[in-house]
Amino acid sequence: MLGSRSELLDLGRTARLFNGAQRLGLVVTQRVCTVLGCDWPAHLCHAHHDDSWFSGGETNFDEARLLCPRHHARIHDPRFETTIHPDNQVTFHMRT
Structure with missing residues (x-):
């Protein structure tokens, strides 16, 4: 997948950290922290892998x-x- 300037948005296993184009795309599309009810601004958030890199x-x-x-x-x-x-x-739930 490529961004508007033909920057790679899918790096696969070639890099562990998200690049600037990916982060910019996330900021534009997600706008805030993706936790339900959290309004922390996207530009102050961390990029997280849904499936752990490790x-x-x-x-x-x-x-x-x-x-x-x-x-x-x-x-x-x-x-x-x-x-x-x-x-x-x-959402998060405490494990029992």
């Missing part, structure tokens, strides 16, 4: 989401279960 996930635009620092820490916290809803918003 488990074979790819650095592709459609497999990325923006999370504020608080929610980015939470999504990696094993005490919480994460649900990604059809509207691409995320």
Whole structure:
């Protein structure tokens, strides 16, 4: 997939970190942290892999989401279960 300036938006396994074109695309399309009810501005959020890079996930635009620092820490916290809803918003539930 290419951005408006023919910049790569799908990097696969060639890079772990999201590039500037990917981040800009996420800021434009997601606007805020993707956690339900969070209004943290997109330009202050972290880019997160839906499928962990360390488990074979790819650095592709459609497999990325923006999370504020608080929610980015939470999504990696094993005490919480994460649900990604059809509207691409995320909720967390404490594991029991």
